[in-house]
Amino acid sequence: MxxxxxxxxxxxxxxxxxxxxxxxxxxxxxxxxxxxxxxxxxxxxxxxxxxxxxxxxxxxxxxxxxxxxxxxxxxxxxxxxxxxxxxDLHPVLLSLMDWGEKHAPNPAGPRMRLLDKENLQPLPPITVRAADGRALKARDVVVQSGSGSDEKMIALINYRNRQKSQQ
Known part of the structure; x- marks a missing residue:
């Protein structure tokens, strides 16, 4: 295939x-x-x-x-x-790692700990944050088409927004 x-x-x-x-x-x-x-x-x-x-x-x-x-x-x-x-892929890998520790954990505990080099404090889980610092979940985000959107992307965004409006 x-x-x-x-x-x-x-x-x-x-x-x-x-x-x-x-x-x-x-x-x-x-x-x-x-x-x-x-x-x-x-x-x-x-x-x-x-x-x-x-x-x-x-x-x-x-x-x-x-x-x-x-x-x-x-x-x-x-x-x-x-x-x-x-x-620039660092936050992507950290997000995958956080997801894996949450949804596919090792029963013995975390596979590794990530610490802030400056103060050796554990890093918090990766989250999406609003401009004012609030943590946002997927349902808290509105999607609009951008100037680079093609017809398929606009259709996908419109589909998502219709589904959200029906909830």
Missing amino acids: SRTDLKKFDCSVAQTLGQIGEWWTLLIIRDAFHGIKRFDDFQTHLEISPTVLSARLRSLTRDGILQRQSSETDGRANEYILTEKGL
């Missing part, structure tokens, strides 16, 4: 999934946030085939999420470093 090319969907979620939606890709990005840089280290830690890892690293580099550079300590080796675009 062939995969649908998500680039044909003019939707920010589809465009994001087109770049990072494959599970190995997110795990590679996770490991890069933890300091893994070299092909062999990714392969060892993830237990991923070299073919799949090569393809994912190539995609992440092509899409500007990782940058490939020569190792400072071993000029023959390459390292894969998160770019600014890659670093």
Whole structure:
């Protein structure tokens, strides 16, 4: 079965999934946030085939999420470093982690704790906040079409708004 090319969907979620939606890709990005840089280290830690890892690293580099550079300590080796675009995925990974700890927890307890480097206090769960700081749930958000909306997106937004008005 062939995969649908998500680039044909003019939707920010589809465009994001087109770049990072494959599970190995997110795990590679996770490991890069933890300091893994070299092909062999990714392969060892993830237990991923070299073919799949090569393809994912190539995609992440092509899409500007990782940058490939020569190792400072071993000029023959390459390292894969998160770019600014890659670093912008940090809240996405934290949100996935929060969701996983809530809905697929380890019975022994949290898998890791994230602390504020400045004061070593635990980070609060990721939430969407209003301009005044209030935490918002999905039902508290109104969606309007933007200037980049195509007909399909406008139809989706209109469908959502009709459903909300009937509730």
